Amino acid sequence: MKWIRKIVEKYGKKESGLIPILQDVQKIKGYLPEEGISDIAAELKIPIARVYSLATFYKAFRLIPRGRHSIHVCLGTACHVRGGAKIMDRLEQDLGVRSGETTQDGRFTVESVRCVGCCGLAPVVVIDDDFHGKLNQKKVIQVLKKYE
Amino acid sequence: MAITLKIDNKEIKAKTGMSVLEAARQADIYIPTLCHHPQLNPSGSCRLCIVEIKGVRGYPTACTIPAEEGMVVQTNTQRLRSLRCQILELILSEHPYTCLVCDKREGCDEWMGTIRKVGITTSCQTCPKSGACELQNLVQYLGIEEIAFPINYRGYPVEQKDPFFDRDYNLCILCGRCVRVCNEVRYNGTLNFHYRGDRTVVGTAFGKSHLEVGCAFCGACVDVCPTGALAGKADKWEGCSEQTQHSICPYCAVGCSLDYHLRGNRIIKSVPAQGKSPNQGQVCVRGRFAVADLVNHPTRLKKPLVKRNKQWIETSWEEALDRIAEQFVRYRGDGFGLVVSPNNTVEDAYVLQKFGRVAMQSRHLAVSSPFAHSRWVDSLVEIEKIHPPHTVTLGDIDQASLILVWGGDLSVSHPIAALRVKQAVHRGAKLIVIDPRKTKLAELADMHLQPNPVDDSLLLSGLMKLIFENRSDPSLSGPQSPEWNDLTNKLKKVNLSLIEEKTGIPRNQMEELVDLLFHHQRILILVGSGLALQASASNGLFGLFNLSVVLKHAKMVPIVGESNLAGCLEMGCMSGLLPGLISVNEESARKKFEKSWGLSIQGERSYDFTELVQQIEGGKIKTLYVTGEIPPTDILKKCHYIVVQSVFRPEWADWADVLLPAAHPAEIDGTVVNFEKRLQRLRRIHRQTGLSKPDWWICSQIAQKMGFSGFSYKKSSDILNEIHSIVPRYSGLIPSKIKEKGLFLLDFKSNQKKKSCSIFHFDVAIRNHEKPKGYPYTLIIDVGISHFRNASLIEKVSGMERIGSEGKVEIHPKDAERLHVSTGECVQIKSNNGFQFEGPVIVTDRIPQKSLYLLLDKKSPHVLECFKGNIHFVKIKKVADDSDCR
Structure with a gap:
């Protein structure tokens, strides 16, 4: 090519x-x-x-396509205490993927991270470059609607 | 330069450039290693060869650190032993090691047969390497009894889908030997490390099968693997070898040195002999995986068979020989034809031709090789006579600064020659490939010219003209022989633009090539089967020879044909050619042979192989004695009497009258001649299968039964002695001097007069090769040599059918699109002169547009037509119903 x-x-x-x-x-x-x-x-x-x-x-290279938007769910100590894992569970259930995978429609790739440096907002989810804090299982689904 | 160092308080002399490990090994000091292998560059990855060096911090690896003057090295201190144990334990924690530390292993040899209820790769009983495992040896050396680390069983599935070898990466210790041999020695690049950390695994790109990624299946990775991770499918469960014996690979004109591994009386595998000429420890898929299978094949001919009432009846040698002698006496004279196999030994060939000439009084002898046609052999003989060439060996490839490969796909026909070319290119030699197809070597080439197929003489004329006319190099004006002036005059008349048009090679490319030729001092021209099969093969060969003479520093050698084609021709297995490449027309030489053989010899060239078979149809040949292979053809049923002597039963056995079992080269003593004209010794390392016998024995028995004296040979060396005493060229040969390295025939040639720098008649005329109307494609035919006598390796050796492309038609993607065919679909080819072929296609851009490439199996019924070299222009169409397609 x-x-x-x-x-x-x-x-x-x-x-x-x-x-x-x-x-x-x-x-x-x-x-x-x-x-x-x-x-x-x-x-x-x-x-x-x-x-x-x-x-x-190198982990930086990917051999499978990524979704249009990347979701990083923080599972660091603070977020973990404030229910980060539950948010991850909800995302996995709703999007039908597991951490590290991409949805079938190619919209999202879900990954976990350990602390994104804003523990005051825990639990945090970073979608592309936007930080979303103080989430719960309901709110996170609402947030996703903004990303097509 | 020599240096002195101290290892374990012992003064040691070493050469500069040696590693500490090499210095120690040379002085018989053992340092344990796993990733080290003498053929490979050191990598220092297993860490077992750590040593202590005075003044050096830490524990450097002996394999990577160069030995220096005055070094003081300790290899076996308490500290080192304990570190090594830990290192090995770490390696073992990822390797199923039950067998290594098993407390019952003392009794293992005694109770070897016990079946244990353990998982697939956790038991010594299911590891194919048990007994020959380097890990086992090391564990014993270091005295490890327990492993302190938790076990990490990786749980990879065993990869068994590829032919020839299986891969169980659970047993892999990541020493990297296979990766290094694949990349550094074979330049295949099939294997590499993937992922990292505890997930690191050796494999192919994208985890594809070896077949998909174009692995050559040379087996080099299997041979260097210290564990059971890589194991040959066929030899995996044959057990440990009990002895190894050296002999020569029976398949192609390179004649690789092989070590046969035996267990009891059975050959379990063949591996390349380390460090021996000509192949230097490397071998191709045929030598590695196809030898043992063929020797042990269940369908070998085991007993003499005679036909009675259309039924094959097993019989004794005595009866079979009596019957043959009785019949042959009746057919003495010109109605007798002899077909010798290019896989026969020198001794077989000598006795067979003597039988044909003396006992049968016939002049119809031929070698059944696609390359034994008169236009090729005669020009080779002529070159050798008039201008005795120097020996050109595989080693010359290493020395060359420019390699020109003209025609043919060496990596398929003679892979070890191609490997040497590859290695030379990676060391910096320039490579020019001239072939219409994009061969594997062409991918590496600095320059690849793709002339229109059919006639390479055209391109040669163009190149010669450029060399002669556009260069005022004084070295070119050298010899002023009549031939030289003739050629100069002829070249003046050559029209370059016409050559550009006919060959499809633009002038600037030809000039670039000529430039390269002028700028290099050590040029080697390798001629492949592509040129040898052309109708103008003889002219092309002369042209290339002239080129090598003009270029002064150039050497030329053809690399074509089967294992002993050169030897069979040397022994005169061709009509009109006596042993020692002497023409029957040479009165005095012929008289000498007649005197020692005691009977007159029928002179004059008659037919080459193809013609001989065709003469059966005309009724001139009534009896055949065949040790070679004749493709199945209806013509044969016209023969009155056929004796076949071979390793397997031919397809056309219905038309034969007697089948005689011949021994395999691993079962006989003898000699063969490879393309370097190296006389090599075959050793008998296996008992003869069934009642099979060496070909020379069978033939001389028939002669004796017919009442001829002069055939009372007791062993093969008697024949070599006779050759030595009566063939002038071999008067310098001392049979006992043929050691493992062999002897070069050209080194002891007789006192022939050497004309300096003579050149040959070269025809520059442009023959008309216009495509006739309605036949838009040019067909390139090659003959595969996955063949041994009348056995096709593709049929007899499991796996060969998956890697060869014999019987398939290569077509360019654009042409395929036009014809609406895709790979695997069936097409029909028809030529303007009656040739017809049907077979599946391979769509590939290796072949240029409007050309087709057909690699024929030697057994294909079409082969005889193709030997003539006159099939060029074809039309092709898709066969709608592909149910008949192979």
Whole structure:
């Protein structure tokens, strides 16, 4: 693919540029598609398994598509005490996914985090870049409606 | 440079560049290792080879630290032992280790047969490596009895879907040997580490099967695995080998050194012999996984069979030989044809041709190889006569700075030669590939020219013209022979733009190639089957030879054919060619043979293999004696009498009269000649299956029964001695000197006059290869060599059918779209001269548009037509009902 060739060339068509190449591809696609990985390998003339090895080593790289919006449920100490786990349960039930997964319609990806640094608002859920505090099981469902 | 260091209070001499581990091993000091392997770069990942070095902080790994002058090393202190134990215990906590620390293991050898109720990979009884496991040895060495860490059983499913080897990554200790051998030695890049931490696992990209990711199944990973994680399907449960024996792989012209592993009297597997020429410890899928299966195959011919009332009756050798002798006496003379297998040994070939020429008084001899056609063999012989070439070995590939691979897919036909090319490229050599197809090697090439198929002489003319005319290099004006002037004059008339048009290669690419050729000092030209099968093969070969002469520093060698094709031709298994590549027309030489053989020899070239088979139809050949393979053809039923002598029963056995069981190369002593013209020794390492006998024995018995003297050989070395005494070229051969490395035939050739820098007649004429109307596709035919005598490995060895593409038609995606076919669907091909083929397609962009590629199995009934090299233009259509498609 042309756009992949451009990215590969941007980093000098060298294996040492593999990490930034993968980052750029992920920025555009939201994840690392299989064809993308094969194309990068072909452009760099290195084995696909080598690229795959790097892509699976770093947690920052994703091999499966992400939802349009990411939900981070805080399960840090304060949020845990204030019922963060219950919020997670509710989200998992309502969206039909488990932590780390993406909904079938590609709308949300649900993940847990340990403290987002605003324990006064516990329990907290971060959706994309918005912080939502003092939530409960009902409120969190209401909040989701804002994100399509 | 030598250095001195002290290991365990012992003064040791070592060479600079050696690691501490290598220095210690050389002085017989044992340091335990797991990830180290002599073929691989050190990785220092298992940490078992830690040592203490005076003045060095911590515990460096001996495999990665270079030995230095005056170093003081301790390898076995209390502290090191305890650290090693902990390291091994950590490794073992992830490896099912019941067998390693089992308190009953003392009695294990005695009670080996006990079945235990344990899970699949937790028991010594179900680990295929038991007895040969490096972990077992280490646990014993370090005296580990208990493991302090909690067990982490990883619970991976055992991967069994691929052919040839299974993978149980629960047993993997992540030493990385397989990953390194796959990437650093074989350059396949199939395997790598994936994920990280305690989830790290070795595998293929996206967890696909090895078949899907294009694994070559060379088995190098299996051979380096220290545990039972990787194990060959066929040899997995055969138990530990009891002895190993060295011999030569029977499949292709590279002639790899193999170690056969035996248990009792059974060959359980074959592995590459470490550090031995020519293959240097590497081997391909055929040598690794297809040898034992064939020797032990249940359908081997075991007893002589004669036909009585259309029924095959088992009989004794005595009776079978009597019957044959009786019949053969009646058919002496020109009605007799002999077909020798290119897998026969030198000794077999010599005795067979002597039998045909002397006892049967016939001149119709042929080797059943697609490459034993007269246009190819004659030009090879001529080159060798007029300009005795130097030996070109696989080692020359390592030395070359520029490698030109002309025609053919070496990675399929001769994978170990291709591997050496790959290794050279990774070391910095330039690679030019000339082939219409995008072969595996072409993917690595610095330059890949894809000339229109049919005739490579065209491109050669263009290149030669550019070299001769556009260069004022004084070194080119050298020899002024008539041939040289003739060629110069002819090249003047060559029209480059016409060549551009016909070959489809633009002038600037040709110039670029010529530039590369001029800039390199060590050039090696490897000629593959692509050129050898062309109608103009002879002209192409001469052209390439001329190119190598003109380029001064270039060497050229064809890498084509089966294991002993070169040896069979050397022994004169071709009409008109006597042993030692002497033409029958050479009166004095012929007389010499006649004198020592005691009978006159029928002269004159008659037919090559294809022609010989066709002559049966014309009624000229009435009797056949076949040790090779003839594809099933109706023509054969016209024969009055056919004796087949082989390892397996041919498909067309109905038309044969006697079937004789021949021994497998692992069951005989003898010699073979590979493409380097290296005479290699085959060893008898297995008892002969059933009543099977060496081919030379059978043949000489028939001759004796017919009443001919001069066939009373007791053992194969008697024959080699006879060759040594009567074939001029072999007068320098001392049979006892053929050691494991073999001997190069060209090194002891007789005192032939060497004309310096002579070149050959090369035809620059542009023959008309216009596509006839209605036949828009060009067909490229190649013949696969997954074959041994009359056995197809694809049929006999489980798994081979899944990796080969024999009998399939490759087509470009755009053409496939036009025809509405997809991979696996059936097509029909028809040529303008009557050739017809039906088979499934593979849609791939390896092949250019408007071209088709067909790799034929040697057994395919179409093979005979294809040997002629005149099928070029075809039409193709989809077969609607694909139920008949294989």
